[in-house]
Amino acid sequence: MIGKWTLVVKTPFGEEKYNLAIEAVSPFLSGKIWTDMGSASFENGKYDNQNLEIDFSVDTPQKAQIAIRGTHTENVITGTIKVDEYPTLDFKAEYNNVNI
Amino acid sequence: MSIYNIPIRSIDGEENALLPYEGKVTLMVNVSSKAGYDPKCSKFWSYARTCRQFWQLQKVHDEFKDRGFSVLAFPCNQFAATEPGTNEEISAFIKEHYPFVTFPFFEKVDVNGKNEHPLFSALKGNEKRNYSDTAADQSDAAQKGQNLAGQAIARIPHGYEKFIVSGDGRMISRFNWQDMPLDEIPRVMGAGWTIREALDEILG
Numbered sequence: 001m002i003g004k005w006t007l008v009v010k011t012p013f014g015e016e017k018y019n020l021a022i023e024a025v026s027p028f029l030s031g032k033i034w035t036d037m038g039s040a041s042f043e044n045g046k047y048d049n050q051n052l053e054i055d056f057s058v059d060t061p062q063k064a065q066i067a068i069r070g071t072h073t074e075n076v077i078t079g080t081i082k083v084d085e086y087p088t089l090d091f092k093a094e095y096n097n098v099n100i
Numbered sequence: 101m102s103i104y105n106i107p108i109r110s111i112d113g114e115e116n117a118l119l120p121y122e123g124k125v126t127l128m129v130n131v132s133s134k135a136g137y138d139p140k141c142s143k144f145w146s147y148a149r150t151c152r153q154f155w156q157l158q159k160v161h162d163e164f165k166d167r168g169f170s171v172l173a174f175p176c177n178q179f180a181a182t183e184p185g186t187n188e189e190i191s192a193f194i195k196e197h198y199p200f201v202t203f204p205f206f207e208k209v210d211v212n213g214k215n216e217h218p219l220f221s222a223l224k225g226n227e228k229r230n231y232s233d234t235a236a237d238q239s240d241a242a243q244k245g246q247n248l249a250g251q252a253i254a255r256i257p258h259g260y261e262k263f264i265v266s267g268d269g270r271m272i273s274r275f276n277w278q279d280m281p282l283d284e285i286p287r288v289m290g291a292g293w294t295i296r297e298a299l300d301e302i303l304g
Binding site: 009011012013014015035061064081084085087089 | 151199
């Protein structure tokens with residue numbers, strides 16, 4: 001699971017691609033998520049029985065809490081992303097390689 | 101003349117759809133359900149930012165509705181073509197992607213220009229905006245009450261311009277798109293009060 005992933009979020013305005021790097025799984029899930037426009041790190045995520053929970057906050061482009069919930073199966077993670085209290089968006093992430 | 105007497109359809113085509121709000125305080129806002137805000141802004145964040153506007157509008161709608169208040173939304177495609185659909189398509193998009201919204205929507209309108217709806221002519225009146233979020237603020241033209249194109253700053257420059265209307269149909273206060281409904285502090289050079297402060301005062 002450690003390594004680079006390509007994460008695609010389905011938004012009402014179309015799909016959008018993000019890079020996801022998972023740097024550690026235990027004791028906490030940590031890494032970063034980024035695009036050309038910016039990045040955010042996470043440190044205290046949970047990974048248990050193939051389920052992952054990642055929560056972090058960002059200040060730009062607006063202050064917001066991000067909550068990612070997913071299920072990991074081999075080279076794919078599927079799940080949802082939620083910004084603040086807004087409706088959840090579906091995502092799918094595919095594993096790229098182990099070089100971060 | 102009361103603003104509520106201006107003929108306009110609901111998004112579902114019902115005629116004279118403002119009449120039922122006579123006697124209520126309302127917040128009228130031009131909206132676009134696909135607002136991108138900035139060509140460089142991502143689809144993800146564009147949706148989040150549009151959610152933020154609708155979410156906060158819904159919060160004030162819920163907070164004050166039992167005191168005789170409603171948010172009224174008017175889709176408009178004049179800002180970066182972010183509301184391109186028909187009324188039916190807009191209504192379906194709102195229901196699917198902003199399911200938390202319950203305040204009423206009206207037919208798609210122009211809010212500026214030769215085809216602007218009489219409702220927005222009445223809302224804008226002859227008053228200049230308190231400030232502009234365009235570069236016109238810094239220009240000589242702005243000092244004369246115009247933007248760089250020589251138009252009165254009374255024009256609406258962006259989606260989510262907010263107008264509070266009294267129960268007898270007078271425009272009471274105008275807010276910029278950056279004035280968020282749940283702001284706790286008035287914006288510098290803004291209307292001088294927050295939207296919630298204004299509603300609390302006007303509703304008594």
